[in-house]
Amino acid sequence: MRSLRLLRSARLNAMTDADREWLASIGLRTVIDLRQGFEIRAWPDALGTLDVARINTPPSLEAENDPGLTFFGLYLSWLDDSGTAFADAVRALAAPDALPALVHCTAGKDRTGLVVALVLDVLGVEEKAIIADYMETDAMLRADKGDIVYEYTITADLIVGALAHVRSRWGTAEAYLLAHGVTAEDLAALREGLLAPE
Template sequence: MSISGAERLIPVPGVLNFRDAGGFPTASGGRVAEALLYRSASLHQLTDEGSRHLAELGLRTVIDLRSQIEREVWPDRELDANVQVLHLPTFPPRVPEQQARDERDAEAGAESLDGLYAYMAATAGPAIAASTRALARPGALPALVHCAVGKDRTGVTVATIQSALGVSDADVVADYHLSNSALGLDKGPVYYVDEHGEERRSSPIHPALLTGFLTRIRATYGDATGYLLAHGVTQTDLTTLRATLL
């Protein structure tokens, strides 16, 4: 039995969409540990109170999935010196900026979102694998994975890891879909100004986006574990991560 949606959200002042990615049962009869893997939006508006809250969680690692320009425009607030911050961008660095923006622009509606998730299934494997390897390092946990708002890039990264841990698709998708209510997208699109100073529309996500992502990677790699192994995660990495998180 999984934790209900509202109970998964953790109020951290200055950070949107913050929640625990653990607590779910797995196919092996185990359970993903809580208070070890978190997910959220960026930390650039983190308040003093929020910073103290994160310190209480004992974070050791923060994985930032955003592009370099996003990090320059909206730098995360610095955390305790004991926290290692890793920049592991989801989108390939050699893709021309305009093309990358077109591919990832989830603000124009459902068709754009569909294209974004197909693009991530095809190109995000190395980045998701790098995040998985980072989480498997000794002393890496508790850890936080975040992008700009914590729904798309963070969504597929965390979903792939949860699936590789044996969490059911129903629970993986339910956790992913919680971003809508956490960001106010359950009431419709939200407008914002992007890192280039242009107004954008952040659209609600829907379960078919993530199930489509999972279907695509399974079609080629069999399952989430095969996807990670094909992109550089070792069996030792997975064994270590499972021993720590399950």
């Protein structure tokens, strides 16, 4: 993969001038926000005057109202019921001049983790590398979670199970995205934008 083309993060409400300067220095062009409106109102992005396209494509949180739902069940509900939101995020990444791009939600681990895992799987990244990338969020939050408050920590079996669910129901991550509105042309553009030339 090409470096500094696809970034992921927790919410961006506590950004500093140095943060904004660094994002400007890498030429950031797109910020994809997977949060619901109430989260955006609670923690508005501090992007300042950065000249970036801002795209909001939130997966549904309705399943959280089910008291019997497990944390893994929440992941599956997003995959089953919010495929269009994930597809919209991927289509935004594939748009002309969209990269470098940053994807984020509130803690940067669950909704963001799923989107990035789907993208990495489509790019042909080995599953062990997808897991390592996913678990990096846990390591970062343990080291310094800042003002991020979250109820559930992540484990490797969450992303392994999520990808297995995608493969069981749709065959591949690519087929999953195609079924929810991403085109073959989008995926070709995504690969061109994110994969280093051979």
